[in-house]
Amino acid sequence: MNIDFGIAGKKYLVTGASSGIGHATAILISRLGGKVVLNGRNEKRLRETLSQMEGDGHYFIPFDLSNLQGISKFIEDCIKGDNLKFDGFVYAAGVINPTLIKLEDIDNATKMFKINYYPYIALLKEFSSPKVMNNGGAIVAISSSAAKFPDKAQAIYASTKAAVDLSSEVAAKEFVKRKIKVNTVRPHATATPMAANCFADPEISDRYKLGIIYPEDVAKSIVFLLSDFSSRITGQHIYISGGLF
Ligand SMILES: NC(=O)c1ccc[n+]([C@@H]2O[C@H](COP(=O)([O-])OP(=O)(O)OC[C@H]3O[C@@H](n4cnc5c(N)ncnc54)[C@H](OP(=O)(O)O)[C@@H]3O)[C@@H](O)[C@H]2O)c1
DSSP states (O other), X not given: OOOOOSOTTOEEEETTTTSHHHHHHHHHHHHTTOEEEEOOSOHHHHHHHHHTOOSSOOEEOOOOTTOGGGHHHHHHHHHHTTTOXXXXXXXXXXXXXXXXXXXXXXXXXXXXXXXXXXXXXXXXXXXXXXXTEEEEEEEEEEOOGGGTSOOTTOHHHHHHHHHHHHHHHHHHHHHGGGTOEEEEEEEOSXXXXXXXXXXXXHHHHTTOTTOOBOHHHHHHHHXXXXXXGGTTOOSOEEEEOTTOO
């Protein structure tokens, strides 16, 4: 039986597509027949993601998202690539630099907001235009469990993610008249380069009672939120705990 997820033939921007969660999400979207514009800065790794995708019509545009002034032109280029508007985007670009408050400085804070949050707002602004995004699509941002349960040394990181969550709730209200859903996922530590050593200690990995969280697990929740299977869900945050409470 062929199941229609409502993703086939749709066009999505996936940021952070050169690694981890964005990489896994781009591949899964392609398996369901969606077209993906891949973004990251590392061309070699974007090419690697592209080589693992199914179907055709995907392409990558390397761009540093912290260049906020360049975002409109970046989106213009994404549309010029195939003359098609988007049906949504996945914001999976991000950085973490755990720092205790006593060692925190404004440069670290600014750097994290310049990647984790400001470009997301700039993209929401671009996608609010009917010239960029069709009605009826979906937007998903990768927040973090830290937005709800912050740990030590996460004062800035957790704040960038809480900002993403709150702005997504606002966007959900503003975009609903165009039937565009806006949601976030809040994964706990996930086995990507960002959390590379996290699971080396069995005492830590054993606490994930449903199993270690892999990028492919997060990608499934993201694709659920892009798909018609979440057709009445907007302004929400899915906590991906792996059974760690
Ligand atoms: N892994 C975890 O434990 C975990 C848990 C909860 C939430 N998250 C969130 O999930 C998202 C994805 O993380 P991940 O684990 O997949 O990390 P990752 O493997 O390190 O990937 C991060 C991605 O962000 C991109 N990126 C970073 N700075 C960028 C910039 N200035 N411009 C454009 N792209 C940029 C990187 O691309 P280039 O290097 O090619 O630029 C890369 O593709 C992040 O927002 C992270 O906070 C991760």
